[in-house]
Amino acid sequence: MPGKLTLGYPSARTLRKSLPLVVLAVVVVALIALPLYSSAHASAFSINNSLQNAASLGLLALGVGLTMIIGEFDLSSLGVYAIGGMIAVKYGADFPVMGMLLALALAVVVGGVQGWIIARTEISSVPLTLGGYIILLGASHLVSNSQTLAYANYDVGMWLDGIFGFVLSPRIAIVLGIFVLTAAFMGWTQLGREIRAVGGDRRASRASGVQVDRIIVGIFIASAFLSALGGALFALSSAAAKPDLGLSPFIFAVTAVLLGGVSLAGGRGGAMGIVVGVVSLSLLETLFSLLGTPIYMVNVIRGALLLVVVVIEAPDLRRALITVRRAKSA
Amino acid sequence: MAQDGEAFQLNRGRPMTIAAVGAVVILVAAAAATTPGFISIQNFRAILAATTFVGLIAVGMTVIMISGSFVSMSLGTMATITAIFFIYALKFGIAGAILSTLLLGGVLGLVQGFLIGAWDANPIIVTIAAGALMEGVSVALTGGQALSPPDNNYAFLNTTPCGIPVGTFVLLLLVAVVEFLLRRTRLGREVYMLGESRAAARAASLSLGEVGCWVFMLAGFSAALAGIFLASFNHGASLLLNRGTLNYDAIAATLIGGTAIVGGRGSVWRTLLGVILIATITNLVLLRGYSFGAQIFFKGVIMAVFVIVIHLRSQRGR
Numbered sequence: 001m002p003g004k005l006t007l008g009y010p011s012a013r014t015l016r017k018s019l020p021l022v023v024l025a026v027v028v029v030a031l032i033a034l035p036l037y038s039s040a041h042a043s044a045f046s047i048n049n050s051l052q053n054a055a056s057l058g059l060l061a062l063g064v065g066l067t068m069i070i071g072e073f074d075l076s077s078l079g080v081y082a083i084g085g086m087i088a089v090k091y092g093a094d095f096p097v098m099g100m101l102l103a104l105a106l107a108v109v110v111g112g113v114q115g116w117i118i119a120r121t122e123i124s125s126v127p128l129t130l131g132g133y134i135i136l137l138g139a140s141h142l143v144s145n146s147q148t149l150a151y152a153n154y155d156v157g158m159w160l161d162g163i164f165g166f167v168l169s170p171r172i173a174i175v176l177g178i179f180v181l182t183a184a185f186m187g188w189t190q191l192g193r194e195i196r197a198v199g200g201d202r203r204a205s206r207a208s209g210v211q212v213d214r215i216i217v218g219i220f221i222a223s224a225f226l227s228a229l230g231g232a233l234f235a236l237s238s239a240a241a242k243p244d245l246g247l248s249p250f251i252f253a254v255t256a257v258l259l260g261g262v263s264l265a266g267g268r269g270g271a272m273g274i275v276v277g278v279v280s281l282s283l284l285e286t287l288f289s290l291l292g293t294p295i296y297m298v299n300v301i302r303g304a305l306l307l308v309v310v311v312i313e314a315p316d317l318r319r320a321l322i323t324v325r326r327a328k329s330a
Numbered sequence: 331m332a333q334d335g336e337a338f339q340l341n342r343g344r345p346m347t348i349a350a351v352g353a354v355v356i357l358v359a360a361a362a363a364t365t366p367g368f369i370s371i372q373n374f375r376a377i378l379a380a381t382t383f384v385g386l387i388a389v390g391m392t393v394i395m396i397s398g399s400f401v402s403m404s405l406g407t408m409a410t411i412t413a414i415f416f417i418y419a420l421k422f423g424i425a426g427a428i429l430s431t432l433l434l435g436g437v438l439g440l441v442q443g444f445l446i447g448a449w450d451a452n453p454i455i456v457t458i459a460a461g462a463l464m465e466g467v468s469v470a471l472t473g474g475q476a477l478s479p480p481d482n483n484y485a486f487l488n489t490t491p492c493g494i495p496v497g498t499f500v501l502l503l504l505v506a507v508v509e510f511l512l513r514r515t516r517l518g519r520e521v522y523m524l525g526e527s528r529a530a531a532r533a534a535s536l537s538l539g540e541v542g543c544w545v546f547m548l549a550g551f552s553a554a555l556a557g558i559f560l561a562s563f564n565h566g567a568s569l570l571l572n573r574g575t576l577n578y579d580a581i582a583a584t585l586i587g588g589t590a591i592v593g594g595r596g597s598v599w600r601t602l603l604g605v606i607l608i609a610t611i612t613n614l615v616l617l618r619g620y621s622f623g624a625q626i627f628f629k630g631v632i633m634a635v636f637v638i639v640i641h642l643r644s645q646r647g648r
Contacts, residue, residue, distance in 0.1 A: 073454070123641040126400050126454060127591040131634030134578055138630050141623025243623070247403070251462055254455055264452050296469035303463030307445070310459060314451035316538070 019312075020260050020273055024280040031287055040290040047286070048167045052237070054282035055175040058275070059230030061253035061260075062182060063223035065274045067125070068257060070199040070219050071266025076114060076129040077227040078250040079136025080107050084228030085235030086140050086243060089151045092236070096156045100232050107228035108221050110136065115220030119213035140243045149241045157237040171233055176275075178226070183271035195219065199266030251302055256281045258309040265315065347588055350639045354586070354607060354632070361614050368617060375495075379563065380609040382497035383409075385602060386556035388580040388587075389504050390439075390549030392601040395584055396512070397545040398525035398593025399446055399453035404461035405553045406577030408438055411468050412557030413567035417477040424483045432554045438464065439550020440543050447542010450528070465569060476568035479561075487562040497559040501602075504552060509598045517544055525593025575626060582629050583608045585636040590644060 031042045060081050067074040084103040092099020114132050118125050151157070160171040186192035197205040198215050206212045235241040260277025262269030288298050311317060362368045387405050394402050412435045419427035442460050445451040487496055512518035520541050524531040531538060556576075561567040586604035589596025608629070615625045 075454070117638065121638065121641060121645070123638060124400075124592055127585075127637040128634065130401070130581070131630055131637055134630030134633060135627055136630075138623050138625070138627025141626060142621065143623075146622050247458055247462065251458060254458075264455075294470075296466045296474070299462050299466035300470065301466075303459045303461070303466060306455065306459035307463065310455040311445055311449060311451050314445070314449035316448065316450035320449065 017261065020276040020280065023259055024276055024283075027280045027283045027287065031283060031290075034287070034290060038291055040292075042286070042290065044166050046290060047283075048163055048169065048172075050282045050286035051167055051172050051279070052161055052169060053285065054278050055169075055172045056230045056234035056237070057249055057252050057256070057282070058175050058278040059178065059226045059233070060249055061256040061274055061278050062179065062271060063226035063230070064250075064253045065257040065260065065262045065269065065271075066182075066195075066219050066226075067223045068199075068262050068264060069266060069269055070195060070216060071202065072118065072125040072216070072219070073264070074114075074125065074129050074220065074223045075250075076110065076132030076136060077223050077253075078245070078247070079133040079140065080110055080224045080227040081231035081234075081249055082241075082243065082245050083136050083140040083143065084231030085241040086143050086149065086231075088232035089149045089235045089241040090143060092156075092232075093151070093153060096153060096236060100229075100236075103228045103232045104225060107224035111221035111224030112217060114224075115217035118220065119216040137244060144241065144243045146243055148243070151236060151239040151241070154239055157239045160233065160237045171237055174233070175230075178229075179271050179275050183275075186270050191215075196267055196270075199268075201267070248299075248302070251306055252281060255302070255306045255309055258306075258313055264310075264313050347639060347643055350636065351586065351588075358607065358610055358614065361618075362610070365614055365617050368614065373613065373617075375490075377606075377609050377613050378495055378498050380612060381605050382495060382501050383556050383560055383563075384576060384579045384583060384609060385501045385605040386497075386504065386552050386559070387576055388583045388601050388605050389501075389508055389598055390552035391580045391584045392587065392589050392596055392598050393508065393512070393521065393545050393548050394453070395589045395591060396525045396593060396596045397447075397521045397541065398528060399542070399545070400591060400593075401454070401581050401584075402442070402457040402546070402549060403454060403577065404442070404457040404464065405549060405580060406572050407461040407464055408435060408550060408553035409556040409560060409576060410567070410569055410572040411438070411464050412554040413561035413564075413571055414468055414472060414477055414557075414569070416554075416558050416561045417479050417567045418472075420484060421480045427484070428558060431558055432551055435550040435552075435554025435557065436547045437550070439546040439548070439553070443543040443546025443549075444539055446546065447524075448539025450538075468569065472568075474569065476566055476570070478566045484562045487559060497563075500555060500559070504555065505598050505602050508548065508552075511548075512598065517541070521545060522594055525590075525595070527594075575629065578626075578629060578633075579608050579612070580605075582633045582636075585633055585640065588640065590640060591637055592641075592644075 035041045060077060063077045064074055067077075084107060087103040087106060088096070088099040090099070091102050110132065114125075114129060117123060117128060161169050163169055186195065194205065194210045195215055197210060198212055202212060256277035257269075257274055258264070258277070259281060260269060260273035260275070262273060285298065288301070367373060387409055390405055391401060394400075412431050415434050416427055416431040419430050422430070438460075442456055445456050446453045489496055491499075512521060520531070520536050521544075523534065524536065524538060524541050528538070531541075560571055564571065583604035584596070584601050585591065586607055587596065587601035589601065611628065611632075612625065615628060
């Protein structure tokens with residue numbers, strides 16, 4: 001891939017802009033053309049399945065993406081995703097809404113505390129949220145006694161995943177709604193513009209009167225809230241909660257966010273890009289499952305894809321390419 | 331990433347860290363004194379064994395942290411992968427197995443180090459991705475089965491000359507060698523410089539890619555050493571070896587040792603003290619019958635507290 005990049009790519013920016021749509025287009029074409037190269041074909045059911053999978057992870061991706069847009073990185077979101085599902089299952093046996101609210105309340109506290117510490121001390125968010133992730137992982141084991149909890153109230157999951165309009169379900173609709181609201185908020189409100197400005201240049205936005213600290217705290221709360229909601233929806237619809245989901249939900253989320261054009265440096269990208277990233281990634285996973293790709297192969301591809309998108313994002317790769325280009329034209 | 335000029339005012343905020351370490355040591359000592367079964371030769375051996383695995387990985391973690399790349403999320407996985415490879419390679423003889431395992435660890439580290447060092451790719455994400463990739467490949471190659479050794483030619487790795495495990499000697503040797511590399515060689519100075527400020531290191535025309543490769547190759551070696559001892563200690567290897575908290579323990583130990591998470595400061599022998607503390611805490615928590623969850627929870631709290639304390643210390647020094 002470095003070789004490909006040096007051979008006459010117009011610019012990193014064009015690459016970033018076109019990457020999400022190119023990936024989506026390639027995956028869709030591959031799905032449609034599926035019968036041409038295998039005995040499988042994509043049905044409305046498999047598309048619905050794919051979007052169900054995308055829905056819960058999509059909220060995690062949105063949370064991670066929002067912190068990236070302000071130039072931070074929230075590793076703890078993965079822990080919130082796990083414990084959110086755990087709490088929703090454990091305390092929502094009789095009243096699902098109750099468990100959900102508890103999970104969300106915990107998330108607001110976790111996000112608030114971390115955001116406050118980051119805003120106040122200007123500590124790097126990576127190590128702090130890594131600590132937060134491990135604390136939450138421990139808490140999740142404590143809450144569940146290291147067991148996988150089953151959720152007896154199947155009706156909730158059935159309702160959440162009930163198909164309507166060919167490929168939709170309440171779960172998908174909820175998540176899609178949140179994405180649209182977030183996109184509208186980021187695009188059309190003053191606060192949305194300020195959030196992006198904080199990621200672009202924090203000092204300058206502080207100087208021009210933006211309430212930077214409040215925005216940081218708010219974004220971390222939002223990130224935790226979305227992750228907990230995603231985790232709860234996932235656990236309720238699969239009627240089970242595991243104390244440790246491993247790193248794979250995070251790998252999905254970060255890949256989707258980077259595919260969707262959000263920059264690790266902050267200030268760039270938005271909810272619509274993330275949606276495109278999430279949908280293309282989950283369609284890609286559907287493609288693999290239709291083809292019967294073994295799970296370890298899927299893991300290899302997931303890891304490789306994340307490596308590719310993070311290397312494209314690497315600041316000094318661009319610097320190196322510019323040097324190469326200059327040397328050529330000189 | 332690192333704050334400029336911080337190195338010149340190293341000592342001002344130190345009391346805070348010492349206070350934090352002191353508090354932990356007192357707590358641990360008090361817990362140790364009141365825990366039945368803690369003070370026994372057998373238990374100290376168990377602590378030493380735990381120290382070895384975490385310690386070997388923590389040496390690599392420390393070098394990575396000093397170089398400004400935060401942490402690697404894949405060193406625990408690399409230890410597991412190299413452990414599996416070591417058991418497989420035993421059929422070529424013990425010397426061949428050890429050398430080729432070290433080579434594998436070095437190469438796996440080197441690739442990640444190049445992406446991170448030369449191109450400044452995000453170290454957390456690169457190492458997470460590399461971990462998933464390596465795990466997938468190892469399942470593809472082994473079919474996810476546990477491997478058993480073909481021979482017991484590795485038995486000497488489990489011996490305890492003078493009552494101390496071979497692994498502990500290797501750990502001490504590794505600490506001495508890496509400390510020497512960091513303090514007394516040009517590479518060492520460049521690692522600190524890169525961690526202090528990437529921009530300054532570039533301005534001084536260091537080869538950032540080269541330094542990054544060395545750092546992660548060293549970490550790869552240390553993970554491979556951990557893998558070798560993990561495999562021989564368990565008389566076999568599978569991906570399940572990584573189900574514990576090796577990687578997080580190594581990160582916590584490095585932080586307790588006072589290494590700055592943003593880079594530029596830290597030492598390997600102080601990490602060793604952190605490792606002993608972490609191993610003792612793990613041991614106490616187990617002896618007192620706390621659950622796995624409580625164990626992880628405590629470590630997370632310690633990690634978060636140390637990250638904040640060390641950060642405040644570096645700010646106060648400015």
